[in-house]
Amino acid sequence: MSGELLKRVECKLEEIPGLGTFIVVPKGLEQVIPDTTAISGVDPRGEQTLYRGYTIEDLGMNANFYEAAYLISRGVLPCEDEYKEFKKRVDYWRGRVPEKVYDALKMLPKTHPMYYGAYGALLLGQLYAPEWSLDKDSLYEHQIRLIAQLPVIFAAAYNLAYYGTFVRPESGADHAWDLLRMITMREPSALEARAFESSLVLYMDHGFNASAFTVRVVASTLSDMYSAIAAGIAALKGPLHGGANEEAMKMFLDAWRKAVEKGVPLEEYIVEYIKEKLARKERIMGFGHRVYKIKDPRTDVAAYYIKQLKDGDMWLKVLKNAEKVMWESKRLPSNIDLYTAILYYQLGIDIPMYTPIFAMGRVVGWTSHYIEQVLDNRLIRPTEKYVGPVGLKYQPMEVRCRR
Numbered sequence: 001m002s003g004e005l006l007k008r009v010e011c012k013l014e015e016i017p018g019l020g021t022f023i024v025v026p027k028g029l030e031q032v033i034p035d036t037t038a039i040s041g042v043d044p045r046g047e048q049t050l051y052r053g054y055t056i057e058d059l060g061m062n063a064n065f066y067e068a069a070y071l072i073s074r075g076v077l078p079c080e081d082e083y084k085e086f087k088k089r090v091d092y093w094r095g096r097v098p099e100k101v102y103d104a105l106k107m108l109p110k111t112h113p114m115y116y117g118a119y120g121a122l123l124l125g126q127l128y129a130p131e132w133s134l135d136k137d138s139l140y141e142h143q144i145r146l147i148a149q150l151p152v153i154f155a156a157a158y159n160l161a162y163y164g165t166f167v168r169p170e171s172g173a174d175h176a177w178d179l180l181r182m183i184t185m186r187e188p189s190a191l192e193a194r195a196f197e198s199s200l201v202l203y204m205d206h207g208f209n210a211s212a213f214t215v216r217v218v219a220s221t222l223s224d225m226y227s228a229i230a231a232g233i234a235a236l237k238g239p240l241h242g243g244a245n246e247e248a249m250k251m252f253l254d255a256w257r258k259a260v261e262k263g264v265p266l267e268e269y270i271v272e273y274i275k276e277k278l279a280r281k282e283r284i285m286g287f288g289h290r291v292y293k294i295k296d297p298r299t300d301v302a303a304y305y306i307k308q309l310k311d312g313d314m315w316l317k318v319l320k321n322a323e324k325v326m327w328e329s330k331r332l333p334s335n336i337d338l339y340t341a342i343l344y345y346q347l348g349i350d351i352p353m354y355t356p357i358f359a360m361g362r363v364v365g366w367t368s369h370y371i372e373q374v375l376d377n378r379l380i381r382p383t384e385k386y387v388g389p390v391g392l393k394y395q396p397m398e399v400r401c402r403r
């Protein structure tokens with residue numbers, strides 16, 4: 001990627017007499033490197049994204065959930081014994097969400113399911129608090145519980161609130177297959193389960209993205225892993241981060257409805273639809289990225305599965321035409337959320353579950369960032385540049401509010 005596509009951001013040095021030099025970094029921390037990580041890295045040139053040395057496309061196409069989760073959390077791809085043990089423990093904990101959690105989920109109001117995940121993570125933290133410690137083995141143990149149980153909580157809470165019932169995990173079933181079954185409350189085909197699993201792998205980690213960084217900030221205070229994951233879920237929920245996949249699908253459905261009214265195929269109408277949105281200065285969700293300025297490599301893997309699922313060719317044309325108009329008008333590439341929006345729609349998943357599914361994959365990365373941070377910790381606490389008034393003196397209300 002050529003350098004001129006990067007915005008010019010400036011760091012300034014500021015001398016504070018007696019204290020030394022302070023660095024003033026760009027708003028949004030763009031192009032700021034606050035620490036190192038060996039978990040995953042998005043090349044700043046946007047050329048490749050690595051999970052522990054492997055490209056994300058390679059793993060998205062070839063690795064299953066357990067292999068990718070083991071790689072991200074432990075640092076290497078597992079051999080047979082390690083794989084079996086890891087799988088056994090993820091499957092064990094998936095089936096052992098405490099009954100108290102299910103009881104609590106039954107009382108939750110119908111709201112966005114990202115709230116359920118944050119609530120569930122905190123509840124797990126309370127129930128497992130007696131076993132909590134910062135010892136390395138204990139950290140791995142809690143990590144597996146979160147990887148296994150957070151997705152179940154999302155699926156159960158959503159179906160309870162929206163449909164009044166839920167499906168329990170199936171003992172011995174494959175993690176991704178079982179999650180998709182719990183979410184949709186029907187048995188998925190092997191292709192559907194693999195497409196879903198691949199999206200979980202693609203979502204597992206992504207450098208110092210906003211939610212992983214949030215998790216690291218919380219971890220740096222030595223708060224527990226469950227609390228840090230609840231904070232990560234809160235950060236992911238926003239439409240500028242994980243919430244974009246839901247917004248992208250709402251946009252496609254709105255465009256589709258209007259295309260039908262006009263009697264035009266969606267793949268043609270999407271161009272006019274996006275142009276009109278841009279003319280109104282609206283953001284098009286699923287486009288743009290802080291790091292990828294040319295292409296998000298994850299989209300090719302998702303496209304491979306979209307093609308094989310219901311109406312795949314039509315959806316790929318819609319995506320290509322949307323990408324063409326966005327590139328011509330704004331020089332912005334699509335991102336993974338545009339593609340998973342379509343993929344989850346093809347899998348028959350309700351839109352409010354799209355961002356929770358992102359979290360079901362990302363919990364692997366979050367917990368790994370938590371561990372990496374606490375094992376080599378320093379409190380993350382930047383310094384602000386105060387620009388408010390100075391020298392004011394407190395006055396009682398009757399004096400300060402006198403007109």
Ligand SMILES: CC(C)(COP(=O)(O)OP(=O)(O)OC[C@H]1O[C@@H](n2cnc3c(N)ncnc32)[C@H](O)[C@@H]1OP(=O)(O)O)[C@@H](O)C(=O)NCCC(=O)NCCS
Pocket residue numbers: 028239240241242244282283284285286287288289290291330332335336337
């Ligand atoms: C991801 C995102 C927050 C990155 O933002 P960023 O690096 O801070 O970039 P900025 O918000 O500063 O945007 C830079 C310019 O591109 C425009 N832009 C960025 N994303 C845009 C989008 N999706 N649609 C329309 N315009 C967009 C901004 O309006 C801005 O234009 P301006 O300079 O004329 O004001 C941003 O691209 C976005 O909001 N995308 C939509 C949400 C999304 O898909 N999120 C998932 C990311 S994986």
